Amino acid sequence: MLSWVVRRTRLPLLSLRCVDCRSESATAGEGRFRVNANGKLLDVWLLVRCVSCDRTSKLTVRERVPVGSLDPAELDGYRGNEPELVASMLVDPLFARRNRFRLDWTGAWRLDTPSARLEQAWPVRVEVVFDDPVPVRPERLIARGLGLSRNEVLRRVKCDVSLRRTTRAGFTFTLMAGD
Structure with a gap:
């Protein structure tokens, strides 16, 4: 069985409307937190920057939590x-929902495949593992990894998940011999 890995190459962009220029794209850049103390209570924000106008905004990480309650x-x-910690916050779906943004993974990930020849024994079984929850359609991922057309993938691949539905988790597929 072969193993493929989907890896993050950089932090994804955030699809978040800027209050100044109305652009839909923001970035966490290097990833910076702001911690503010008010007596014995802490507020923690993740700072993000608009790609178009460079305005900085805050995404709430923790709000009015007692200092002693934090690890x-x-x-x-x-x-x-x-x-x-920045990366884990960004890919957390609850954090995204609470702060009303979506992640734009375009150009932020790569597929690592072993350099094995597929002319060997048929059928070929492949396990796909995700390091981060990158949303991708299995048919497109498999087509990219094998250098096949999407129609060819639909014809030759048996998969344990729907090929046409976006997934963020690992899956396994079997490639059948071509005609």
């Missing part, structure tokens, strides 16, 4: 602007 390592992550 010290998590608080250090916010203060240190840890890239893994």
Whole structure:
């Protein structure tokens, strides 16, 4: 069985309307948090920047939480602007829903495939693993990975998920021999 991996190459853009220029694209750039203390309560925001006008906006991460209720390592992550923490916040669907944005993954991921020859034993079984929840249609991903047309993929591939429905999780498919 072959294994393919879908990996993030950069943070995805956010589909979020700018209050100044009405553009729909924003970026988390390097990923910076802002932590604000009000007595014994903390507010934490993720700062994002409009791609068009460079205006900075805040996405609420934590709101009015007691200092003692936060894990010290998590608080250090916010203060240190840890890239893994920024990435995990952005791909969290609850965070996106609460802050009313969608992720635009265009150009932000790649497909790593082994350089194995497919002329070997048929049928060929392939497992696809996602490092991040990149939304992609399996038929397009398989066509890209094998260098086949999408019609050829629909004809030759048996898959454990619908080929025409967007998925964000791993799946397995079997490639049958061509005619």
